[in-house]
Amino acid sequence: MDFIRQVLDRVGDKWSMRIVAALASGPMRYTDLQRQIPGISQRMLTHTLRQLTEDGLLSRTAYAEVPPRVEYALTPLGGGLYEIVKHMIGWVADHHDEIRANRS
């Protein structure tokens, strides 16, 4: 159970979910991701990209160009996680008015 909890902590993290959601529209470079995810620090983006790539949820492709180009993309496994994240985004979109009303 401990490993499952550990994986849940990694994928159920707000930055992981934002990166997975951003890459759902296709492969992106590091700087594209930085622009797409306001508020994420360089350290956090680098750290989370490395974790998601280690877990096999993202692929990292380096193109032998000048200057070198590196792109991140969802793997099929990452695509599966995106389905869950999409579900959560949909739930929040359906209920954010109710949550806003509860807060006031």
Added chain:
Amino acid sequence: MDFIRQVLDRVGDKWSMRIVAALASGPMRYTDLQRQIPGISQRMLTHTLRQLTEDGLLSRTAYAEVPPRVEYALTPLGGGLYEIVKHMIGWVADHHDEIRANRS
């Protein structure tokens, strides 16, 4: 869109998801939650419980007993979020072997 992102950050947070999952089995006291969620600090548990209660995802009931008893429970809205969290836990349980293999 910004408010949706803000709510997603709150509910898509690992501690929020752990608390929602723990309360799916029924109302609990603060100390029960502390035991159920290893690794959560008192400050984080207090903060996250307050946020989830403000958002209307949890109810907080204080019983006029000696000593006073306070219980937290999922509201119907919180129950809806639990369905998403359950979905994510299920996905992690189904894929944690694949993730473990990817890491090695």
